[in-house]
Amino acid sequence: MSTIIKVANEQEIIKKLSSYIEKISNDAILNRGKFFVGLSGGSVVKYLCEGLPQVDTAWDKWIVAFCDERVVPEDSEDSTFGTYNKQLIPKIGLDRKQFVVIKQGISASEAAKDYTEKLAKVFESDDFKFDLLLLGMGPDGHTCSLFPNHPLLKETFLKVAPITDSPKPPQERITLTYPVINNARNCIFAISGAGKADMVKRILKDKEDLPAGKVNYSPKKPGKGPGRTNRRGGSEYVLRMSKLPERKQKRLRHNRRHTNKPLILRAVSAAMVPKRNSYS
Numbered sequence: 608m609s610t611i612i613k614v615a616n617e618q619e620i621i622k623k624l625s626s627y628i629e630k631i632s633n634d635a636i637l638n639r640g641k642f643f644v645g646l647s648g649g650s651v652v653k654y655l656c657e658g659l660p661q662v663d664t665a666w667d668k669w670i671v672a673f674c675d676e677r678v679v680p681e682d683s684e685d686s687t688f689g690t691y692n693k694q695l696i697p698k699i700g701l702d703r704k705q706f707v708v709i710k711q712g713i714s715a716s717e718a719a720k721d722y723t724e725k726l727a728k729v730f731e732s733d734d735f736k737f738d739l740l741l742l743g744m745g746p747d748g749h750t751c752s753l754f755p756n757h758p759l760l761k762e763t764f765l766k767v768a769p770i771t772d773s774p775k776p777p778q779e780r781i782t783l784t785y786p787v788i789n790n791a792r793n794c795i796f797a798i799s800g801a802g803k804a805d806m807v808k809r810i811l812k813d814k815e816d817l818p819a820g821k822v823n824y825s826p827k828k829p830g831k832g833p834g835r836t837n838r839r840g841g842s843e844y845v846l847r848m849s850k851l852p853e854r855k856q857k858r859l860r861h862n863r864r865h866t867n868k869p870l871i872l873r874a875v876s877a878a879m880v881p882k883r884n885s886y887s
């Protein structure tokens with residue numbers, strides 16, 4: 608199921624995002640006793656640092672991992688955990704122990720292996736099923752640390768992979784791979800900015816084979832556009848979403864056709880999309 612929500616500005620994105628996080632976390636906690644969430648770096652950090660403190664949830668049931676992380680010291684400004692540690696943890700009821708963090712002082716390859724082991728421990732399984740992944744998208748269409756034309760786009764074995772030639776600095780990172788991303792119950796993309804507008808169109812309308820577009824979501828219905836940019840001056844945000852309620856997920860697990868489809872909230876900001884880039 609796919610839904611599009613238009614909001615007026617970044618504050619509204621933060622509000623919507625927080626309200627979905629509240630709902631998804633509370634559903635997960637009610638149904639399974641825990642909430643497994645994956646955070647991204649980049650612009651999503653701001654949305655979460657502003658929005659999460661307003662979320663009404665059982666913080667002690669959260670297990671927080673990273674969709675990708677840079678292999679840098681924790682006090683580096685490039686460290687995604689380091690940023691959340693400074694900007695988010697002091698504001699909410701999450702303890703740093705609830706974060707699955709990369710091991711310090713080792714190579715990307717060792718860090719990816721170690722992170723895989725840490726995830727296996729928290730999930731108590733090799734099936735890393737996140738309740739929610741909060742994803743960003745770079746202006747080149749990358750998501751997590753999965754970059755256009757990179758061999759990691761084809762990774763099917765590793766669940767957490769090292770990357771040592773990231774086109775965006777820093778070069779050394781670890782990232783979840785599609786087998787884990789597309790196994791998540793929900794994903795939310797929060798994307799904003801004029802610089803990304805064309806990429807949103809290329810992925811959603813032109814169906815170009817770019818990393819963010821490889822995150823599965825319910826295909827659009829024939830004849831219906833994936834989203835509509837603001838035709839009244841380009842100052843609205845569009846959130847595109849698809850998700851299924853927990854009850855329906857349970858039923859669908861019995862239906863092979865849908866079993867492997869993750870439940871996606873795909874949020875796309877079309878803010879400041881110039882009119883010439885409008886699509887419908």
Ligand SMILES: O=C1O[C@H](COP(=O)(O)O)[C@@H](O)[C@H](O)[C@H]1O
Nearest residue numbers: 647648649650651743744745751
């Ligand atoms: O390098 C990264 O970039 C993406 C996108 O970042 P943004 O600032 O353009 O939103 C981010 O999702 C990822 O976690 C990060 O490591």
